[in-house]
Amino acid sequence: MDRRKFLLSAASGVASVGLLNGSAIAADIDVAPNNAAPSTTSSRGLGGILRKFRLVAQQGEVEIGPDETFKTWLYNGQFPGPEIRVKEGDRLQITVKNELPEETTVHWHGVPVPNAMDGVPGLTQKPIAPGESFEYAFEATPAGSYLYHSHVGLQIDRGLIGALVIEEATPHVAYDRDYVLVLDDYLPGAPQPLGGSAGWGGMLRGDWWRGGGMMGMAGQMPPYKGLLVGGQLPDNPRVFDTKRGERVRLRFVNPSGASTIRVAIAGHRVTVSHCDGRPVEPVTVDSFVLGTAERYDVIVEANNPGVWPISVAAIEGDIPPGRAVLRYTDAAASALRDGMPEGFTSGRPLHYDDLQSLETLPTGRPDRVFDLLLRGGMMSSAWTINGQAYPEADPIAISAGERIRFRMRNHSMMLHPMHLHGHFFRVGNALKDTVLVAAHMGRAEFDFVADNPGRWFFHCHNIYHMEAGMAREVRYV
Numbered sequence: 361m362d363r364r365k366f367l368l369s370a371a372s373g374v375a376s377v378g379l380l381n382g383s384a385i386a387a388d389i390d391v392a393p394n395n396a397a398p399s400t401t402s403s404r405g406l407g408g409i410l411r412k413f414r415l416v417a418q419q420g421e422v423e424i425g426p427d428e429t430f431k432t433w434l435y436n437g438q439f440p441g442p443e444i445r446v447k448e449g450d451r452l453q454i455t456v457k458n459e460l461p462e463e464t465t466v467h468w469h470g471v472p473v474p475n476a477m478d479g480v481p482g483l484t485q486k487p488i489a490p491g492e493s494f495e496y497a498f499e500a501t502p503a504g505s506y507l508y509h510s511h512v513g514l515q516i517d518r519g520l521i522g523a524l525v526i527e528e529a530t531p532h533v534a535y536d537r538d539y540v541l542v543l544d545d546y547l548p549g550a551p552q553p554l555g556g557s558a559g560w561g562g563m564l565r566g567d568w569w570r571g572g573g574m575m576g577m578a579g580q581m582p583p584y585k586g587l588l589v590g591g592q593l594p595d596n597p598r599v600f601d602t603k604r605g606e607r608v609r610l611r612f613v614n615p616s617g618a619s620t621i622r623v624a625i626a627g628h629r630v631t632v633s634h635c636d637g638r639p640v641e642p643v644t645v646d647s648f649v650l651g652t653a654e655r656y657d658v659i660v661e662a663n664n665p666g667v668w669p670i671s672v673a674a675i676e677g678d679i680p681p682g683r684a685v686l687r688y689t690d691a692a693a694s695a696l697r698d699g700m701p702e703g704f705t706s707g708r709p710l711h712y713d714d715l716q717s718l719e720t721l722p723t724g725r726p727d728r729v730f731d732l733l734l735r736g737g738m739m740s741s742a743w744t745i746n747g748q749a750y751p752e753a754d755p756i757a758i759s760a761g762e763r764i765r766f767r768m769r770n771h772s773m774m775l776h777p778m779h780l781h782g783h784f785f786r787v788g789n790a791l792k793d794t795v796l797v798a799a800h801m802g803r804a805e806f807d808f809v810a811d812n813p814g815r816w817f818f819h820c821h822n823i824y825h826m827e828a829g830m831a832r833e834v835r836y837v
Contacts, residue, residue, distance in 0.1 A: 361690045362757065362792050364571065366598055367532070370598060372484065373435070373757070377479050377522070379383065379402065380751070381611065382666060391448065392431040393767045398671065399519070401675070406822075407731070409447070409448075409449075409450045409451065410451045410453060411446055411451065411453070412453045412454075412455075412831050413444060413451050413452070413453070413454045413455070413501075414436075414454070414457065415436060415441070415454060415455070415456045415461060416431070416435065416436055416437075416456075416457045416459055416467065417433065417434075417456065417458050417510070418433070418434055418435075418436075418437065418459040418460065418465050419432075419433055419434070419455070419459070419460065419522060420432065420433070420434040420437050420439075420459075421795040422437075422438070422439045422591065423596075423598045424439070424546065424588060424591055424592055424593050424596075425592065425593035425595050426596050427602070428593055428594060430517055430519070430548070431539060432519040433460060433515065433519050433520055434519055435520060435522055435836050436521075437738070438591075439519045439591045440519070440521050440542040440544065440590070440591050440615075441508070441520070441521060441522025441523075442522060442527070443522065443523045443524075443525065443540055444522065444523070444524045445509070445524075445525040445596055446500045446525070446526055446527070447499060447500065447526070447527050447529070447710040448501055448502065448503040448527060448529060449499065449501060449706060450498065450499075450500040450526075450629050451497070451499055451500070451566060451602060452496070452497065452498055452499070452500055452669065453495060453496075453497045453556060454466075454495070454496045454497075455493055455494070455495050455630040455683050456493060456494050456495075456496065457473055457492075457493045458488040458489065458490055458492055458493070458494075459490070459491070460490060461803050462490065462512075463481065463487035463488060463489055463490070463511050463512055464481050464488050464489060464511070464512050464515060464520070465479040465480070465481050465487050465494070465510060465511050465512055465537050466508055466510065466511070467479035467480065467486060467509055467510070467567075468496070468498065468507075468508050468524060469506055469507035469508065469615070469651075469653055469713065469779070469792075469793070469795045470498065470506040470507065470595040470636055470637055470655070470784050471498065471500075471501075471506050471524070471526075472783060472812055473496075473498040473782070474498060474814075475698060475782065475812075475813070475814025475816070477496050477497065478723055478782060478814075478816070479496070479819070480511050480781065480782055480817045481511065481512055482751075483525070483833060484814070484815065484817075485813055485816055487512055489511050491806070493760070493803045494833065496594060497622060500526045501526065502526070502637070502638070503526045503527060503528035503529075503637070504526055504528075504634060504637020504638060504655075505523070505524075505526075505540070505611040505613055505634065505637050505655045505657055506524040506525070506526065506613075506637055506655070507521065507522070507523060507524060507613055507615045507655070508521075508522050508523075508524050509521045509522070509615050511817075513823075513827060514551035514552075514553075514617070514823055514824070514827060515645060516615065516616075516617050516823050517545075517547045517551040517582065517617035517618075517671075517823065518550070518551065521542065521543075521544065521615040521617075521778060523540045523542055523611070523613050525611065526596040526820065527635075528639075529570075531577055532609075532633070532639050532718060533609070533631075533633045533642060534607060535607045535608065535609040535659055536606040536607050536608065537601075537602060537606060537607075537608045538608075538609045538611070539600050539608065539609070539610050539611065540611045540613065541589055541590060541598075541600075541610055541611065541612050541613070541670070541684060541713050542588075542589070542590055542591065542613055542615065543562075543588070543589060543613065543615075543616060543619075543621050543623075543672055543682070544587070544588045544591070544610065544614075544615065544616045544617075544652065545584040545586075545587055545588070545616040545617055545618060545679060545775045545780055546584055546586045546587065546588050547582055547583070547584055547585070547594065547617065547672070548585055548587045551617065551823075551824075552580070552582075552830065553581065553741070553824065553827060553828065554580045554581075554741065554824045555794060556685045561579070565674075568773075570685060572780060575599075578735055579677055580774075580824070581618060581679075582617065583814075584618075584619065584674075584679045585677060585679075586680040586681075586682060587616075587619065587621065587670060587672050587673070587674060587680065587681055587682030588675065588682055589670065589682050589683060589684040590684060592684075593682065594680075594681070594682050594683040597669075597683050597684050597685045598685070599684070599685045599687050600670070600684060600685065600686055600687065601658075601687050601688075601689050602662040602686065602687070602689070603662060603687055603689050603690060604662055604663070604665050604688060604690055604756075605662060605663070606662045607634075607659055607660070607661060607662070608659070608660045608662055608686075609658075609659055610630075610657070610659075610660060610670075611634075611655065611657045612648075612650060612655060612656050612657070612658065613650075613652060613655045614650040614651070614652055614653060614654055614655070615652070616627050616652050617652070617822070617824070618652060618719060618822045618824055618825075619652065619674045619675075619676070619677075619678060619679060620650070620651045620652065620674065620675040620775050620777070620796065620821065621649065621672050621673065621674055621675065622647055622648070622649050622673050622674075622675060622704065623647060623648055623649075623670070623671070623672050624646060624647040624655075624671055624687060624700075624701035624702070624703030624704050624707075625660060625668060625669075625670050625671070625701055626668045626669050626670075626697050626700075626701040626702070627664045627666060627668045627697065627698070627701075627766070628656035628660050628661070628664060628668065628686070629644050629645065629646055629661075629703075630644070630645060630646075630648070630660055630725070631643065631644045631645075631658060631659040631660075631661075631708075632645060632648065632656055632657070632710060632714070632715070633657050633658065633659055634655070634656065634657035634660050635655070635656055635715050635790055635791075636654060636655050636718060636767075636784075636791070636793050636794060636820070637655060637657075637793075638717065638784065638790070638791040638792070638822045639717070639718040639719065640715045640716055640717055640718060640790055641661065641716040641717075641718060643710070643714045643715070643716075644708075645703075645707070645708045645709060645710040645714070646702065646703035646706070646707025646708050646709065646711045647703035647704060647707065647712070648709065648710035649675065649707075649709070649773065649796070651777030651795075651796035651821070652777045652794075652795060652821040652822055652823075653777055653793075653794045653821040654777065654792075654794050655683070655775060655781055656710075656812065662685070662688065665688040665690060665691040665694075666686070666688060666691050666694050667685060667686075667688070667691060667694045667695065667696045667697065668681045668686045668687075668689045668696075668697055668730075669684075669686075669696060669697060669701065669822045670684040670685065670686055670809050671683050671698075671700055671701050671704065673704065674774065676775060677790070680782055685807060687793045688707070689693065705716065712787055712788050712790065712795075713789075714789055715787075715788050715789065715790035716790065717787060717789055717790045717791050719791060721789065721791065721813065722727075722763060722785075722786045722807045722808060722809050723785045724763055725763070726762075726764060726765035726807060727762040727764070728758065728762055728763075728765070729764075729765045729767060730756060730764070730765070730766050730767065731746075731767050731769075732745050732766055732767065732768045732769070733745070733746050733747070733769050733771060734768055734769065734770045734771065734772055734776050734797060734820070734826060734830065735769075735772055735776075736774075736828065736829075736830060737774060739770050741828060742817060742828055742830055743772070743820065743825040743826075743828040743829050743830035744822075745829075745830060745832055746812070748829075748832075749828065749829025749830075750819070750826075750829050750830070750831035750832060750833075752829075753829070753831070753833075754830055754832075755815075755830050755832065755833040755834070755835040756818065756833065756835065757835050757836075757837045758810045758834060758836060758837070759836065759837060760811070760836055761809075761810060761811070762809075762810045763807060763808075763809055763810075764807065764808055764809075764810055765806070765807045766778075766780075766785075766804060766805060766806055766818075767803070767805040768803065768805065769801070769802075769803050770797045770798060770800070770801065770802040770803070771801065772799065773776045773799055773800065774799050774822070774825075775796055775797065775798060775799050775802075775822075776796070776797045776820045776822065776825065777794050777795070777796050777797075777820065777821040777822065778794065778795055778796075778818070778819070778820055779793060779794040779818070779819060779820075779821045780793065780806075780808070780814040780816065780817075780818045780834065781816040781817045781818070781834075782812045782814060783808045783809075783810075783811075783812055783816070784808065784809035785806035786804045786806055786807045786808065787805075792806070794821060804813055810836065811818050813836040815833055815835050815836070816833070816835075817831060817832075817834070818831065818832045818834050819831030
């Protein structure tokens, strides 16, 4: 079947699925403690195996540390939401029930789903009203590490986030264990718009961290209390076990509300194998940076026994860092090593230029080039593209089959992770769906082929910038 068409065929006799109360779908894949996935039924029919899931968006309370309770919004009573793990080519049918006090949707970040399944309220679907349900259906392709999250307002910072893993049939890297690490910024209260008398404001207290060619400077940020890994604060870290001699695949995903995050593992280098779900030539580095919504898969050679921190630190602002733990099972009695990993202060950081795709890239001169100026913050609460704030902004009109180039210039004091729905694009020699544009006159560009007709959202994935207008509709005409 054409993966870009809405798949309507389904095998008969598939039972409905209840709420989450089970283990990972792929029993042969090790997963982190408490990182369970929704139970599912399946049936083989035309187009592959149909897998049915049920997600319930609801209010709830979870423990994120020994003395910290998070009253928030959840999927199936979990934070982060349950990991969904399927095989490439499976057909997904996911029913989302809204038990929240306001409308919601779910966006399947990075997966080029049919336009009607993309989850953007007012553009691709009517939002799901309280008490109602919506069924998303699409094919699980291509393989990769993806996200799912609400696309209504600031609900990402309510906790409506989760990981979607589509396993490849033949990975280009060998590994013995496979873990997903969901990174997030912890906001204890309800999110509010930035700026203005009703929202948060104020300047950050400086650029405490610089690295990787990007600079975190003054700007506006929510009052985050810390960084989380797998929904846990650093005083109660998630533990990821390994054995000496194993190769561990760690899938780092960043569905945070506004934080660009640097990652390093004490005592270990990492080999990057995938960016935004797509395979790249393996490249070994000491640290890497994930803009909001970016993902990197890395391979860790378990050749240094002990108990080691996996450290995460925000590029912008003064948010307390977070951590998880890489623990060798034959060194379980060892104490956790103190301090920040060497990769935060020395060694080789990952750059976009290091990424070399293993797949065919868009080539040739673009048929059309769009120059996009990113502005905002400081004296204004609006964040704009070419001086216009969404929804009062002109659509970007393109035609099927065209080669398109977006050239972005950042005239603001903050980083902007720019995301295009429904498409992968070329950044340097890699395929991605989100690209980080550096602050202070930073520039970035990407090329893509207009091969998925519809009305698609293009926006900064800092949700506060998006809500303040840094977004456009990309419309096929």
